[in-house]
Amino acid sequence: MRPVCYCSVLLLLLLIPRECQGGNILVLPAEGSHWINMDVLLKALHSRGHSITVVRCSKSWYIKDNSYYSTITVPVERQLDQDFANKFLKEFMKFQQGDLPLSSFLYTSLRVLPKFAEVHTNVSELVSVMLDDTQLIRRINESKFDLVLTDPCWGNGVIVAKYFNLPMVYNVRWLIPEDAHFAIAPSPLSYVPVTGTGSTDKMTFFQRVKNVLFHQITQIQSFLPSKLVYQPLCEKYLGPDCDFEQIKVDADIWLMRTNFVFDYPRPTMPNVVYIGGFHCKPPEPLPEHLEEFVQSSGEHGVIIMSLGAFVSQLPEDLANEIAATFAKLPQKVIWSYRGKRPDTLGNNTLMVDWMPQKDLLGDPKIKLFVAHGGKNGIIEAICHAVPVVGLPMFFDQYDNLLRLQERGAAKILTLATVSKDDNFLKALQEVLNEPSYRMNMQRLSRLHKDQPMKPMDTAVFWIEFVMRHKGAAHLKAQSYKMPWYIYHSVDVVLFLTAAVLLMLLAPVLFLRCLCKTLCKPKVKRD
Structure with a gap:
């Protein structure tokens, strides 16, 4: 009889609607x-x-x-x-x-x-x-x-x-x-x-x-x-x-x-x-055409590149330089770019208007993220432990990437240096081939995920x-x-300074007056 009673109570609790606390x-x-x-x-x-x-x-x-x-x-x-x-x-x-x-x-x-x-x-x-x-x-x-x-x-x-x-x-x-x-x-x-x-x-x-x-x-x-x-x-x-x-x-x-x-x-x-x-979420399955492209990369893996929501295109010479560099790599490349198609685009590069960035970053075949340094993308790269080559454009992007570079998880190139002396190619190869970049990013990813609450x-x-x-x-x-002068205790400092000066000056003034009194020459009376 008792088990039946327990089951009835449990069923009743399940059927009672939860109180709505929506705001x-x-x-x-x-x-x-x-x-x-x-x-x-x-x-x-x-x-x-x-x-x-x-x-x-x-x-x-x-x-x-x-x-x-x-x-x-x-x-x-x-x-x-x-x-x-x-x-x-x-x-x-x-x-x-x-x-x-x-x-x-x-x-x-x-x-x-x-x-x-x-x-x-x-x-x-x-x-x-x-x-x-x-x-x-x-x-x-x-x-x-x-x-x-x-x-x-x-x-x-x-x-x-x-x-x-x-x-x-x-x-x-x-x-x-x-x-x-x-x-x-x-x-x-x-x-x-x-x-x-x-x-x-x-x-x-x-x-x-x-x-x-x-x-x-x-x-x-x-x-x-x-x-x-x-x-x-x-x-x-x-x-x-x-x-x-x-x-x-x-x-x-x-x-x-x-x-x-x-x-x-x-x-x-x-x-x-x-x-x-x-904003980071577990990766979802890729669209069929992207999944096929990623899997075709073999052991070399894939590089993804995105320059954020605001940058729709680059100067033509810079876009051609980037495309030509990608064409020299054994990796496949997915490039989110809405500008004119570069003349130097290689067969290994897939250019798209938009890509599911978080889902790609979560794929084990992604070896490198070429990013502009926006906070969303940087944090997603940390979440999924993907090292970064940074091309900062403006605002806080250089400083965001600098934080990763200081921790050994990224390499920064300015727009002024991308086209010089194969700098872009050298940076890509360094981050791809030097294991420390991925190891450092994996360490940051573990620290990021080790929290008491999501x-x-x-x-x-x-x-x-x-x-x-x-x-x-x-x-x-x-x-x-508080006004600034109270926040920084300027009024207190002035008061204490005046008090100290008064304490120092008071004995001096007293002694001076005393000396004047004692040393005052006596006037001879007739």
């Missing part, structure tokens, strides 16, 4: 590879039963309608469009072909600074149109969202979150336009390299000098959009006393798209959660944590509310 999440994403990251996270949240609403502009070129989220489409006249991005990147690549990372950074920082502010102005139109629409504001209020999830490389998400008084979680790597760590955590410039310096965490004296100078440049880059673009929006919609510099670092949780297997150790904060590799599970947990507790104020330091 209501408002998402303000960014375009390009940033959206690819966000999309992966949104799918995981949807699978947990959460309702997701994505705010996009009417000119979005990455964010499409989908079944697992609803959309709010904001009509705008201006936006960062694909044509603008392509023109800028083409100009930058042409410049970089004849220069070094130092001047490339200075070029990016100074010459394109007006364009940078223009892009933020265009992107921020979404906030004005959105918050001037009374019907849309009513719709959002009636939806009773639990959370704003945003990518803070633009300043739109934080203003919207503060306007509707909602908890906020960042899916973050960049914060207008610096590494987000510099905005929230102590960042000693003696061993924390600024992106663009091409330095590691072991710097010489002159590298530290350069690090300080570059840090000042990035502060200017951050200051201009904040004050010229986003501060007026804060004053208009949040009140004259609202300081954008303060609210932009007031997120409850910062889901940081990196980890310390890839990055250099550095100070951090309690509300910074590291989810590097959250990065995606960690990300989802903390998003749900913020929804359950209506924020995470207990994890936020008070530093973001």
